[in-house]
Amino acid sequence: MRTVTIADVAKHAGVAVSTVSYVLSGKRAISATTRQRVLDSVRALGYHPNAGARALASKRAKVIALVLPLRAGMNLPVLMQFATSVVTTARQYDHDVLLMTADEGADGLHRVAASALVDGLLLMDVEIHDPRVPLLRKLAEPSVLIGFPADPEGLTCVDLDFARAGALCADHLADLGHREIALLGAPRVVYERGTGFAERTMAGFVEAARRHGLEADARPCEESFDEVHAAVKLLLDERPRLSGLVVHNEAAAGHVLGALRILGRRVPEDVSVVAICPDDIAERASPALTSVLIPAEDVGRQAVRLLMAKLEGQAVPDSTLLEPRLTIRESSR
Amino acid sequence: MRTVTIADVAKHAGVAVSTVSYVLSGKRAISATTRQRVLDSVRALGYHPNAGARALASKRAKVIALVLPLRAGMNLPVLMQFATSVVTTARQYDHDVLLMTADEGADGLHRVAASALVDGLLLMDVEIHDPRVPLLRKLAEPSVLIGFPADPEGLTCVDLDFARAGALCADHLADLGHREIALLGAPRVVYERGTGFAERTMAGFVEAARRHGLEADARPCEESFDEVHAAVKLLLDERPRLSGLVVHNEAAAGHVLGALRILGRRVPEDVSVVAICPDDIAERASPALTSVLIPAEDVGRQAVRLLMAKLEGQAVPDSTLLEPRLTIRESSR
DNA sequence: GCAGGTCATCGAAGCGCTTCGACGCGAAGG
DNA sequence: CCTTCGCGTCGAAGCGCTTCGATGACCTGC
Numbered sequence: 001m002r003t004v005t006i007a008d009v010a011k012h013a014g015v016a017v018s019t020v021s022y023v024l025s026g027k028r029a030i031s032a033t034t035r036q037r038v039l040d041s042v043r044a045l046g047y048h049p050n051a052g053a054r055a056l057a058s059k060r061a062k063v064i065a066l067v068l069p070l071r072a073g074m075n076l077p078v079l080m081q082f083a084t085s086v087v088t089t090a091r092q093y094d095h096d097v098l099l100m101t102a103d104e105g106a107d108g109l110h111r112v113a114a115s116a117l118v119d120g121l122l123l124m125d126v127e128i129h130d131p132r133v134p135l136l137r138k139l140a141e142p143s144v145l146i147g148f149p150a151d152p153e154g155l156t157c158v159d160l161d162f163a164r165a166g167a168l169c170a171d172h173l174a175d176l177g178h179r180e181i182a183l184l185g186a187p188r189v190v191y192e193r194g195t196g197f198a199e200r201t202m203a204g205f206v207e208a209a210r211r212h213g214l215e216a217d218a219r220p221c222e223e224s225f226d227e228v229h230a231a232v233k234l235l236l237d238e239r240p241r242l243s244g245l246v247v248h249n250e251a252a253a254g255h256v257l258g259a260l261r262i263l264g265r266r267v268p269e270d271v272s273v274v275a276i277c278p279d280d281i282a283e284r285a286s287p288a289l290t291s292v293l294i295p296a297e298d299v300g301r302q303a304v305r306l307l308m309a310k311l312e313g314q315a316v317p318d319s320t321l322l323e324p325r326l327t328i329r330e331s332s333r
Numbered sequence: 334m335r336t337v338t339i340a341d342v343a344k345h346a347g348v349a350v351s352t353v354s355y356v357l358s359g360k361r362a363i364s365a366t367t368r369q370r371v372l373d374s375v376r377a378l379g380y381h382p383n384a385g386a387r388a389l390a391s392k393r394a395k396v397i398a399l400v401l402p403l404r405a406g407m408n409l410p411v412l413m414q415f416a417t418s419v420v421t422t423a424r425q426y427d428h429d430v431l432l433m434t435a436d437e438g439a440d441g442l443h444r445v446a447a448s449a450l451v452d453g454l455l456l457m458d459v460e461i462h463d464p465r466v467p468l469l470r471k472l473a474e475p476s477v478l479i480g481f482p483a484d485p486e487g488l489t490c491v492d493l494d495f496a497r498a499g500a501l502c503a504d505h506l507a508d509l510g511h512r513e514i515a516l517l518g519a520p521r522v523v524y525e526r527g528t529g530f531a532e533r534t535m536a537g538f539v540e541a542a543r544r545h546g547l548e549a550d551a552r553p554c555e556e557s558f559d560e561v562h563a564a565v566k567l568l569l570d571e572r573p574r575l576s577g578l579v580v581h582n583e584a585a586a587g588h589v590l591g592a593l594r595i596l597g598r599r600v601p602e603d604v605s606v607v608a609i610c611p612d613d614i615a616e617r618a619s620p621a622l623t624s625v626l627i628p629a630e631d632v633g634r635q636a637v638r639l640l641m642a643k644l645e646g647q648a649v650p651d652s653t654l655l656e657p658r659l660t661i662r663e664s665s666r
Numbered sequence: 667g668c669a670g671g672t673c674a675t676c677g678a679a680g681c682g683c684t685t686c687g688a689c690g691c692g693a694a695g696g
Numbered sequence: 697c698c699t700t701c702g703c704g705t706c707g708a709a710g711c712g713c714t715t716c717g718a719t720g721a722c723c724t725g726c
Binding site (some may be wrong): 001046048050051052053054055056061070074080083084087088091096097098099101103104110111112114115116117136195223224225226247253258267284285286 | 336359381382383384385386387389390394396399405412413416417418420421422424430431432433434436437443444445447449450476483557559587591617619633
Binding site (some may be wrong): 348349350351352355361362363364367388390391393421431 | 673674675676677678680681682683
């Protein structure tokens with residue numbers, strides 16, 4: 001069973017090859033009757049255009065690269081949600097997604113771009129001083145970054161507005177009347193890596209707390225139960241009147257509740273807890289966590305849209321910040 | 334800056350286009366001096382073969398599809414580990430990975446295969462009665478499945494030997510002298526979906542326990558803390574002398590420890606706990622869990638190897654079962 | 667010294683598609 | 697009535713690569 005080519009379709013429909021091509025691409029007017037005849041033949045023969053030939057002739061592969069930081073430390077569920085929404089959205093634009101890991105580095109990006117395997121690049125988890133950024137600036141292929149490098153000049157970046165997220169938590173606790181609050185953040189190593197989002201959350205939190213005239217405190221937080229327990233205990237020892245806690249660390253959120261339980265603090269009666277995490281984690285905790293969600297799906301969808309716009313040659317904003325949303329559940333009052 | 338083609342390289346090196354091609358592919362003997370001259374030109378010009386043209390001429394895209402079940406209910410960290418190892422291994426064979434979600438269904442597979450976008454397919458989370466299986470049998474492109482459908486005839490399947498994993502847990506508890514043991518499995522919905530691995534674990538567990546003459550019990554288990562707590566409580570109420578617990582549910586493993594703590598059972602003094610889960614989860618728990626790991630990386634690597642072998646036209650075994658490994662930590666004695 | 671065989675290289679024919687310019691035809695305009 | 701135009705369609709020229717058969721150059725052995 002030889003694979004069906006455009007020539008087979010043309011013969012079957014009794015038209016020229018180019019006519020079939022124009023029917024399929026819509027780039028020239030074709031009469032309704034011819035169009036229908038061609039489409040019928042396409043269906044009858046089960047024709048699928050050869051991707052390589054199409055790419056070669058049109059200089060468009062209809063594939064985008066998705067570069068994920070497939071290493072430890074990232075939050076996996078969020079990553080998957082993000083990847084899913086990227087794939088789904090790309091398909092809506094009739095594109096496929098090539099999966100790459102960050103450890104291929106700049107060379108890998110150069111390879112897929114130079115070989116015309118992909119038309120554009122989507123990079124997740126860009127760091128403040130990311131070695132791939134200079135390459136992206138040079139590349140002919142458009143790219144979109146999730147996260148912000150130190151100098152986003154000339155790049156297209158998308159991210160959750162983490163500063164607003166931090167601020168939103170502080171606002172919420174202030175509204176509830178809390179006077180002493182604290183934030184437990186990502187593991188220390190994340191700050192050291194300088195990914196940026198962790199710092200920006202802290203900064204937004206501290207700034208909003210200051211604006212409300214609250215006593216506030218923000219520190220990194222490791223992810224094992226024991227370390228979370230120790231951190232919470234230390235915090236409560238140092239600040240006995242603390243009544244509001246923000247957790248920006250999915251892995252630790254559940255452990256914080258466990259630690260408070262063990263330390264004899266009721267949630268939310270004694271301490272209100274607000275998490276910055278995906279909804280499913282917040283909902284699964286008990287009590288269910290009031291949370292600011294990381295809209296991974298929105299980020300993915302928006303990133304693909306921006307990339308598609310750039311592929312069309314449209315101008316897009318350099319920076320897109322997605323608004324965080326606070327959902328009030330049982331853990332704060 | 335026009336992109337560099339093989340003709341540019343040929344001219345630069347003073348040889349024919351075909352010679353460059355043969356140097357790069359190694360499919361014909363080329364003298365050492367010519368080879369070196371060509372390679373130098375390749376480097377000097379920064380040549381990268383055009384993927385579309387290569388695919389068109391050679392009928393090999395050097396891309397494989399990875400179809401992930403990007404929906405709820407799967408264990409995400411394992412999925413990521415798996416994806417990472419697939420990408421990394423594929424790169425070792427000079428292949429790239431196209432990411433697809435299962436919700437594109439059989440049509441999606443047909444599309445990427447018929448358009449020659451990919452040379453082969455890797456499907457994860459295949460179900461007992463998977464609608465994609467009949468298509469895979471028909472497809473000219475080779476495929477490898479993670480998991481087993483009802484009738485694996487004519488397919489290539491890879492999986493952890495879950496029956497052995499369940500048995501290994503029962504063996505371990507029996508060796509420690511426990512007489513009454515139980516297994517808490519995946520959420521009920523997983524059994525209903527008929528993915529197979531959950532049942533096989535249970536069966537292996539029950540069978541091994543029977544062989545050792547133990548009292549054993551196996552039941553599904555939901556993932557929220559409250560439901561886990563209720564399940565554990567029920568189990569202990571029904572079986573007060575229960576002293577060994579196997580948890581085959583990553584999300585619930587941590588909650589089981591929390592529930593036992595609240596119910597006044599010490600681990601491992603009163604109850605030994607063994608988990609079937611990735612190492613990182615087992616290590617992070619407190620006490621650290623004795624566990625049978627799901628070797629996601631091995632599975633991914635092995636799956637890619639099998640697929641590459643099939644692409645080369647080699648015969649491969651229909652079924653590959655990966656041996657589970659028990660790591661003893663603090664939660665069992 | 668010449669037939670036969672290797673080895674290294676070349677040229678050209680595609681692979682299946684897109685796209686450009688050309689062309690025929692009927693309608694509109696003078 | 698003849699020109700002009702636009703619409704719908706066609707043919708052919710690539711896109712950049714692989715691969716097959718051909719061609720010399722050089723060696724081997726009788």
